[in-house]
Amino acid sequence: MHLPVAPRANSRIRYGASGMKSRVLSPGEALAWLGRTLDGGADIGVVGITGPGDPFAAPELTLETLELVRGAHPDMPLCVTTNGLNVADHARALADLGLSHVTVEVHAVDPKVAENIYAWVRPGTRTIPLAQGVRELLNAQAGAITALRKAGLTVKVNTTIFKGINAAHVEEVAKVVSGLGADIMAVAPCCPFEGGEDAIPGSELMSTAMELAGRHMELMAAWEACGRDLVGTDIPESSCDLAFAQTGAPKPTAERPNIAVASSGGMDVDQHLGHAARLLVYGPREDGLPCLLGTRFAPEPGGGDARWKLLAERLSDCFALLVSSAGERPRKVLSDSGLSVLVTDCGVEGMVDALYGGGKRRKK
Template identity: 55%
Template sequence: METTTTEYTNHPCFGIAARKQFGRLHLPVAPRSNAKVRFTSNARPQPAMMPEEALSWMEQVIDNGMDIDIVGITGPGDPLASPEPVIRTLRMVRETYPDMKLCLTSIGLNGAMHAPELADIGLSHITLLVDAVDPAVAEKLYAWVRPSTKTVSLEEGVRKLLDEQAAAVSAFSKAGITVKVNTTVYPSINAGHVESVAKTVSELGASMMAVVPYIPTEENHEISRTDQGLLSTVRECAAAHINLMPAWDECGESIVGTEMKKPSMGGVTVLPKPTPERPNVAVVSSNGMDVDLHLGHAAQVMIYGPREDGLACLLEVRDAPEPGSGVNRWKQLSSMLSDCFVLLAASAGERPRDVLSRNGISVLITDGGIEGTVDVLYGGGKKGKKKNTI
């Protein structure tokens, strides 16, 4: 007879009733993926937010009356593929909200080396995505695995992944962090293998397991959806080795609090706001009408701000620092824009976004008209004719 854990009944992320009662906020600050399952969506993920932007969004969500009990980092990439912005975000949340529960979801590559630091921050629990413990099964699941920035063969990548997943389960458990393993049941691929996964991760120190059905994406129908009968059978087998979460109930980066949507200019208000110290908006444009330039290609920056009567208008145009000096170029730009709270660009690299964000300037990626977008930033109701997106 299948059993489930009761130890974490009232935890915000464990148990159906608890997950409906507690507010959760997923901060999309993980910029890079280090593996891809063959049967998942091929859609390009949205760009990650900078840590400072994520904290600002969180503060707005809470100021707007949402009760948030736990903050998680689940995407858009893997939190441990580029750990620096993720750890920086967690530290800022911990400093701002000392009693907030923190968690993250990862496949586990690089996990063991970061377990002590994450324990020091006070991570409540980690969810590790483990779909196989046998390389032969894993090779059928993954399209590619990239343990570092260097491309390796699928065979080498899969073996590295399984070794590091095992090390991560053990390291997080020993560090005092609750380890939950999510295993997706792919019919005809790993359904008969899930019991081995449960036994292995339990012996390594995992506290519980969630058995998740595979749901095909619109563009991927290579294998069928996991039916309820198969899911029940797999759960019965897994439950012989590890405590199971109650029947699967979706938890992911799309869940914000109990109702709110992911941040976007057209949805939840996540826009940076002017301050007395930083009242202006910086814009890069080729024609003076649309936000249509990559930040790295901009020779000039247009500065918009409020006039004496309060209406926003073009105040001046400043020459951007010359390219070729690497990170110093973005430091110079940050200094040059010390009176600006946001910079609008059609696209921008991760390095300039990081440098500008650390210096108090959010980079808003948009293809909207300048007049409409600036109006929105100052609280107006008018938007550019084109879609504005972060």
């Protein structure tokens, strides 16, 4: 099962998919979706983070997700697929999380070949000249494989074959990654978007490419046998239901009858907890119907756990806090105080009504 928590791309292949089409889940939503899929009877052998962007273009989200899954499902095998940028610095953290393997996508080891594969590469916050970008990418891939192996992790290399571009180069790729310590290699044909059909290799060319790569690396099964047993492909279009799945729909109590909401305009839950300067507070009127009671100011940024303990005090009459995103640490501090933090992108009115048992949950 793949968890789509990587929101940003840091490279683009000329013949690959034209854009990220999957909805991106927050780490909490991904955990809830995994739990719901398991509860539905799915037999999941491994959980991976593969996209829709690159997992290490926003490493904090990837690591948070892996930590959440490891905490909730200690025996679940975990893996990550990445192009290698910004990975080496996180090798130790990945090893500490006990990943079964890390896949690094290496389609070339010669910058001139790579320039014909990639449309752009963005190692940092901006796109740089392609020649410089691919050199940094190839160096990062080599560094990632070395660091991951040094940390004791199994490294799989994925190489996609583009007809007329890197088919004759695949043996050199296999030789180099083998020298770096990679454990196993998968060779697959490209699956281009419209207009890139000329890059699709035929079966004969693929057989030749695999034979060349196999001289230097142990190869995975032929590509036709891969990817047939994916589960959890029905990624939710809205996080409304997932927000409830995260906590099992918290209930109001006599001591905590109210709900706090991080919303910029009162229509949608659209603010990160750490960025919210004020919170809307909803509660029941005398007739029992929920309404906006007022606003509460959030503590000033900084102070670590003390900030979240102070927020817990200010929201001591609330049983739930709705946010668009929140870090694991503030969620834990607030949860320990008795306040359930729900991550959602839904409309405020629908979520508040649903939490008070007011009928069907409304989606945005």
